[in-house]
Amino acid sequence: MHNDNTEPFKFRCLICGKAITAEVCIDHRICTIDQLPEEGHDDSDLLPLGAIEMTSYGHYGTAFFDPCDDGTQVAALICDDCMEERSDRLMYIDKQRRLSPFNKTMDELNEQAKQRRAEHEARAARTPAEDIPLDKNGYPDPVYAQSLIDRIEQYRKEKSPGFHDISHE
Numbered sequence: 001m002h003n004d005n006t007e008p009f010k011f012r013c014l015i016c017g018k019a020i021t022a023e024v025c026i027d028h029r030i031c032t033i034d035q036l037p038e039e040g041h042d043d044s045d046l047l048p049l050g051a052i053e054m055t056s057y058g059h060y061g062t063a064f065f066d067p068c069d070d071g072t073q074v075a076a077l078i079c080d081d082c083m084e085e086r087s088d089r090l091m092y093i094d095k096q097r098r099l100s101p102f103n104k105t106m107d108e109l110n111e112q113a114k115q116r117r118a119e120h121e122a123r124a125a126r127t128p129a130e131d132i133p134l135d136k137n138g139y140p141d142p143v144y145a146q147s148l149i150d151r152i153e154q155y156r157k158e159k160s161p162g163f164h165d166i167s168h169e
């Protein structure tokens with residue numbers, strides 16, 4: 001269960017020591033590996049399976065890892081089971097970087113999502129389905145179909161203005 005400096009570095013859960021495999025891209029091919037290649041590997045390309053990669057830049061206050069903001073990080077893999085079992089000790093960081101208890105926040109977010117779904121379904125039930133005009137062959141009328149596509153496109157642009165559509169290029 002222990003990694004020895006003389007042997008290849010095996011991916012293991014920080015908590016339980018379980019072996020972990022990860023998907024990586026080597027020479028444009030997706031490979032599954034269970035140890036770090038000797039020459040190292042690009043961190044942004046490491047996808048541990050059934051586990052999460054936790055990283056930290058370190059900070060003032062820890063004697064363990066504090067490289068003084070030079071951009072280097074320490075990384076750990078933790079299996080999903082260990083995360084799940086100990087989720088009462090985790091914190092959540094929102095987009096404003098505010099910390100909160102992870103489990104409590106997840107419960108609240110799930111509840112909000114459920115409410116939004118219920119509202120959406122209630123709205124959908126009130127809106128009568130439109131009759132789709134058909135052409136002489138029984139296919140949806142192309143002008144009408146295009147107007148639907150335009151409406152969806154418009155809706156998506158409003159929802160995510162930063163989204164760049166490459167399908168027409």
Ligand SMILES: [Zn+2]
Binds near residue numbers: 013015017082
């Ligand atoms: Zn584990």
